[in-house]
Amino acid sequence: MAKIENGRQSADSRSIRTISSSHMDDESSLGSDSEMNGFTNDRHTDKYGFIGGAQQYSEESAQDVPPEVLRQREVKWLDMLSNWDKWMVKRHKKVRLRCQKGIPPSLRGRAWLYLSGGKVKREQNRGKFEELDSQAGDPKELDVIEKDLHRQFPFHEMFVSRGGHGQKDLFRVLKAYTLYRPEEGYCQAQAPIAAVLLMHMPAEDAFWGLVQICEKYLPGYYSAGLEAIQLDGEILYALTRRVSPITYRHLEKHKIEPILYMTEWFMCAFSRTLPWASVLRVWDMFLCDGVKIIFRVGLVLLKCMLGTREKLNACQGQYETMELLRTIEPRYMQEGFLVREVLDVPISERDVESEHHVQLKRWRKNRGELHWKSPPRMHGARAIMASEPPSRQDLRQNPTIIVESPLPAPQLQKREKKGKEEKKSIKKESMKKTPPVTEIPNPYNLPGDPQLPLRDPHEKNWNNPCFILDSSHSLTHSLTLRPSACQPSPLSLYQALAQLSHIPATGCTMANVTAAQLWATIVYFSYDFYSACF
Template identity: 50%
Template sequence: MEEDGPSGNSSGMGPWKQNLYLLQERAPKPKAVLCKHHIENRPRHYGNEFHGLIDRTEAERMLLEAGEGAYLVRESTRSKDAYTLCMVFDKKVLNYKLYYDGAYYVGEKRFDTMDLLVADGLISMYVDLHASDYIKRMADEAIYEDSPYSRYTSATTDIARRPVTRAHNFVPYTFKAPHYCDYCRNFLWGLVHQGQRCEDCGFAAHKKCSEKTLHDCRPEAKYVKRMFSVDITTLCLAHGTDIPPVVTQCIAEVERRGLHVEGIYRVSGSYEHIEKLRLQYDANQSVDLSAVADIHTVCGLLKSYFRLLPQQLIPFSVHKELLAVYTETSMRPVHDRIRAIRKAMLELSDANIITLGAILSHLKKVAENSAKNKMTVENLATIFSPTLFCSGAIPAMPNHQLLHFLISNPQSLTPCITGRIEEEGEDEEEYEQNYEIQRPERPGETSSNHGSRRTSACTADDEDDFGPIEEVDEEPVIRNGFNGNTQPSTDRYGFFLNRAGGFLQEHAIEPERLRKREKKWIQMLDNWRYFMDERFEVIRNRCRKGIPPSLRGRAWKYLCGAMYQMEVSSNRFVFEYCVKQAGDPKWIDDIQKDLNRQFPEHEMFAREGKYGDGGKDDLFNLLKAWTVLHPEEGYCQGQAPVAAVLLMHMPVRDAFYCFVQICHKYLPGYYSAGLEAVQVDGDILNKLLKEKSKLTYKHFKKNNVDPILYMVEWFMCIFCRSLPWPTVLRVWDMFLCEGVKILFKVALVLLKYGIGTPKQIKDYPDLHSIVTRLKNLPPMITSEEFLVEKVCEMTLNDADLEKFHFTAMKLRQMRFS
């Protein structure tokens, strides 16, 4: 077999496609060398393969006697509280240092058990040993045009459509059955994360092959499983439509029975009904909007769709250009203004242009019936400008005027893809004849359609609700930092929009309502001592509603007590002193290894770019200062994500004091050696689960699901690695206000609704499926609206926690006495 492999030429590569699968089958099987002695204080995450503190020579003797694939875990003789994995491969004993934070990581791969880690390592080393030359040539000599995926896409391509230039959205993926690379057609070996798979079209490839694939992703509906919070281009390609289906259906329903309804798009629909419809769309269920009694609910669904887009229909880069063009051409002829705006519009994707044209034409129809529905172009522009534009700090009035202009001239500004006109070749007179050009009326002007107008943009009844609104949400930003190239745009949280596994956005709040919340929070922060002493329930309720994004960092400092510590004279210069110290090399080395693992999809910690180095420098200084402050406790991997979240919201000095408060007051002992405090809280969570969801508790007990298997990452990282980002921020708001009981309540909600019904228990019958389910909970359960509501409904007082904590500590003392 070996002679057909590396020495063969490209024409002889064919047999090796199957031989790679045979190599995996022939790889040594893992065999644990079990310890025959009782070891006190055995780490909870290791089994009988842990031999404690033994000599390296003794370990090698036992392993060589056991043969190929044998492995054991021993305590390191060089580093305290460090462990070494020893395994036999190719008649040699290999030693690997282990890092543990709730799971085993090797690069991008994550393993739930030591046996899986060893098995995957043996397979990878065996295949690499026997086919190393072939593997090196595999991606370079592959004929992509002859691959099954390429033939499939070329056969189904409609030549009338524009060429596909969309990049694949690759993420590490574990294939449960033998699978082959769609690029080189070779076997994907290994047990976990054998390769990469595109989340939008299902293209599977080796990691190196994925770097060579063409930009020919054609999303399919079976992979794009949601309707909301999905990029418009991806959604349209997946469903084979020019406009997202939910937009088409909502517009059709409103035009069928809502054009004459007074206050259409101004009156709010039922939030519960809107969310129910949204979940039905996300679950790919058939939705009959004609059965919805309240047309305002359909209008609310349409507005909710645009608000929840990962990037607004008119992104910030295009929006900024449109505003500049609209302002600069204010004194020029109308047709010149339209030509300039239309040219800026061509920067939008095809799906965005067609969708924008559809919504503008629809809004113009609504405005044409303003005599009955009382919704003029001015009213509609005021309502929809925060929804369609990512305006940020831009004043509201220019946005209203721009959208007023677009609604008045939808045909001339948003041509179909097939009708894209070359600006240089069009005659101005013919242009004016082809399109009916209108412009927004100015205060004091008269209109042949509406008669005399007042100076305000809205009617008197509308002034309170839809007066000049100042958009306060942060916009996606475009920054230059990759060797002069354009860096991918980011959402309002700073995450790149083209990252794998996008987050749902925060539940949209009316700008006027958000401004009122900000004023209340500013007043409360200015009188913090009074509210803490006399009106703490007000603080708690406002934290449960969510802290305004613009004040979140400042509020967190007050909530955790960092602001007070920063003002105490004895603590005022602690950070500056600690940062100047050299630090323990042992901890410094561990911190540096973890810097690139913390939110690499966030602009502050990106591997490349203008801002990544600065964010990682701040993260390093914060964690180093902590190890200087606590040299005995040192650094734990679970601390880095917590510190990174704080740095996203405040300067490094402020983040350090907040971090110290979290480690001292909120999670004491969580990051100490042995994770004893985490294990105690695991016992408490188990008892609470028995009270809150007996069905889940019995199922977990039957399958020996220990809380340590899923709660370590949840609690130590305060859920920042386990929940969508908007939900993470809401959990942190409540956690810093109410304490660690919020972590228990969040965990109980996830467990109860993730595996808490007879059907769910039937679908996840064993340990592996349960743990996998808890790591991949559905969006409905992890959404901020659902999770926060259930957490607030759950009753869990401090007395119960104290009682369970006392019981857990007593049982542990009895167990180890």
């Protein structure tokens, strides 16, 4: 710890790796004994499953969604989850918008599994979790995991009992990951990530969700040396300069390294920092849009806590600044406020990647190559889905979930019938052909001359004017018009158009003539008729 506080030097890998758990040990161990003896059967549990005051700001900061709105959102999410691939490919913006509004609690676990790509990963590796679960594992890793179990949300009903089903499942998930990625092993910051997933899904799904977060969303975060988290700290530091220059200057003035305040934020995805209502909303957006959401949340907290002169006057040194960042004001973590601010931060995945290249180049210049070669980071659900090889496409086409809709059966059938009728009508309109046009009789025919013949263009009989179209229109015959009528005969126009379009003149009607051909012919005839008469 001392090495990091004195400058931007590379610290011992083990000391850096446990930096994220220093706050965890101090805070969560306070309730480790009370979880066995301090509660009775009539203990109060909030709607998130927390007992007592462990999440004192959760209900205060939570936004109450009306039941009817919640039911409507559930129906929409059921439709999306039943046609997941189609929605992700064609209507991803709508999926993102619904994630920003908040995933319904009843479907959050399933939605997270699909957003992260954990469902596809599970289908690709059927039986893998059971195989890993049946193995013994490394005793050293298991000993560390065992010591960390009681520290993970000790006031949540799933993990309140030592040796209960929640702690057992957490142990299984973490042990399976150490066997799945033995070169990476176990990192203490993985435990809260796995615990959050277990609150919403079974152990096997939580395992694959953890795999996806570690491999796709936050690659290299939990490896020895934690080079990836240090690199992202430099990225956050640079982005702070763009979002809040006053905050950046203050941190630079007091030489406060990003690793000191952002490690727990990023490695635990704010699960140990924010009220639970805000944690869930941040995770909804994080699993949809990727790590840029984590950067945005960090930037919002830095800006709110250090972005004004009044606040900076209260922290004139490094210690005061660190204490301020450790005890963030509840109003800045409130669900509605935080989500609005996060969505307003002008930082995209392109900005993150651009700054990543800059900081990586600087890292290599000052420290050399990275020791841990992590896979490329995927920015959200769509990028993860697009990265699937074509040979695996069939796995994604299976129905995702089968859940009964909360709508009554008659209302659901009526809704489905209406949707089918709308699709049929749209398809019918798109395939609709132009109706046949009835033949228009010639209003200018004379009794003795029902149809004016086409004449030879070389015939020089000017008693009746002869108008010739140029050869570019492939019409080599002229059309005879009667000056006394002052208009061309429509049937003669049909015959001319028949020559123009290579349509037989016999039986030529308006139905054989396109609008463009008719208009072109009228323009030419109008010009030639005017020239001949005058």
